[in-house]
Amino acid sequence: MPTPRLSLQNIHIHHLRCHQDFNWVCGEHLNLITGDNGSGKTTVLEAAYMLAYGRSFRQAKAPQLTQWNEKSFHIQATIQRYGPLHMCVDGKKGKVDMSLQGRKVAKRKDVFEHISLIVDAPQGVRLIDGTPGERRKWLDRLVIATQPAVYVHYQGYLRALMQRGRLLRQHATADELAGWEEQIVKHGLILNQKRSVIVAKLNQYLGKEHDWLDLPFSIELSGQGFEKKEEWLAWLHQKRDEHQRLGRVMQGPHCDRLKISYDTREIRVCGSRGQQKVSGIVLRLAECAVVQEAKRMMPILLLDDCLESLDNTRALRLMERLDNHQGQVLMTAPGDVSVEIHQHMQHLKLDGH
Numbered sequence: 001m002p003t004p005r006l007s008l009q010n011i012h013i014h015h016l017r018c019h020q021d022f023n024w025v026c027g028e029h030l031n032l033i034t035g036d037n038g039s040g041k042t043t044v045l046e047a048a049y050m051l052a053y054g055r056s057f058r059q060a061k062a063p064q065l066t067q068w069n070e071k072s073f074h075i076q077a078t079i080q081r082y083g084p085l086h087m088c089v090d091g092k093k094g095k096v097d098m099s100l101q102g103r104k105v106a107k108r109k110d111v112f113e114h115i116s117l118i119v120d121a122p123q124g125v126r127l128i129d130g131t132p133g134e135r136r137k138w139l140d141r142l143v144i145a146t147q148p149a150v151y152v153h154y155q156g157y158l159r160a161l162m163q164r165g166r167l168l169r170q171h172a173t174a175d176e177l178a179g180w181e182e183q184i185v186k187h188g189l190i191l192n193q194k195r196s197v198i199v200a201k202l203n204q205y206l207g208k209e210h211d212w213l214d215l216p217f218s219i220e221l222s223g224q225g226f227e228k229k230e231e232w233l234a235w236l237h238q239k240r241d242e243h244q245r246l247g248r249v250m251q252g253p254h255c256d257r258l259k260i261s262y263d264t265r266e267i268r269v270c271g272s273r274g275q276q277k278v279s280g281i282v283l284r285l286a287e288c289a290v291v292q293e294a295k296r297m298m299p300i301l302l303l304d305d306c307l308e309s310l311d312n313t314r315a316l317r318l319m320e321r322l323d324n325h326q327g328q329v330l331m332t333a334p335g336d337v338s339v340e341i342h343q344h345m346q347h348l349k350l351d352g353h
Contacts, residue, residue: 014076120306129276288325307334
């Protein structure tokens with residue numbers, strides 16, 4: 001039985017960045033957008049992403065998304081999810097409004113909990129060569145996306161950590177501190193357990209990619225020092241003076257590190273640029289599989305500059321792997337990409353502006 005999947009049917013972009021009026025009917029499976037720098041390739045993926053999340057995936061802050069000398073932008077699209085979903089995004093003066101089936105969306109989570117788009121982009125979260133915080137946040141977002149109830153524990157842990165720190169600075173009593181330390185441990189143990197489940201699932205799917213990768217890899221979450229409530233509570237009690245002096249807690253879920261390694265060597269250190277690029281995309285494919293397993297719906301995969309730093313052999317291997325992917329893929333590449341690579345997919349070439 002075919003896997004149910006989301007697919008972007010068509011999209012219209014008006015006054016978003018360099019696009020004045022852009023219309024595109026997408027293919028059901030693989031879609032490749034090529035063009036010169038500045039032609040708006042990434043903006044098409046950005047617009048698709050905003051349909052679900054109401055914000056850009058670009059990490060760099062932009063003063064405005066509207067085209068030069070325009071006051072607003074508009075995105076309109078149809079996404080297939082069992083039936084057609086008609087969606088709109090309107091932005092003006094830093095404010096973004098979303099509409100679904102003609103009705104304004106009050107809470108964005110009501111959209112992205114049901115419409116998942118996963119993106120790998122140089123300007124987005126960098127899993128391989130980014131900071132530990134980027135990888136940790138990515139993992140937590142995946143945990144929450146697949147198990148929304150965990151968000152309560154995520155918030156509870158951070159709140160308890162902040163309140164304990166405030167009380168330490170105020171030289172509060174042991175009883176006042178003990179209450180928040182109980183909360184830290186209660187929520188922290190649940191976060192550790194849920195993270196471990198997702199890491200195991202990711203490694204399960206990564207193991208299925210080894211036959212075409214020249215650098216098979218796995219991920220490991222390090223820093224989880226406590227498995228029992230009593231040990232964690234005793235450590236927090238013992239470290240009160242040190243934490244008061246330092247102003248922070250140096251151990252716990254907020255400090256854990258996600259290592260992406262080949263054997264015992266981290267890819268960000270030992271891998272070439274091409275190996276790092278492919279590894280990042282493979283992690284996104286594993287992420288798609290984890291989300292599909294949880295939500296029974298394959299997400300749309302967005303790959304920006306997907307052939308960056310890849311030689312022809314790696315590029316062809318990647319395209320063959322994507323051809324076997326069960327979901328829709330929207331990807332971008334430079335205008336001089338080899339015809340051999342994209343001859344079996346829908347191809348859109350953008351002219352420079």
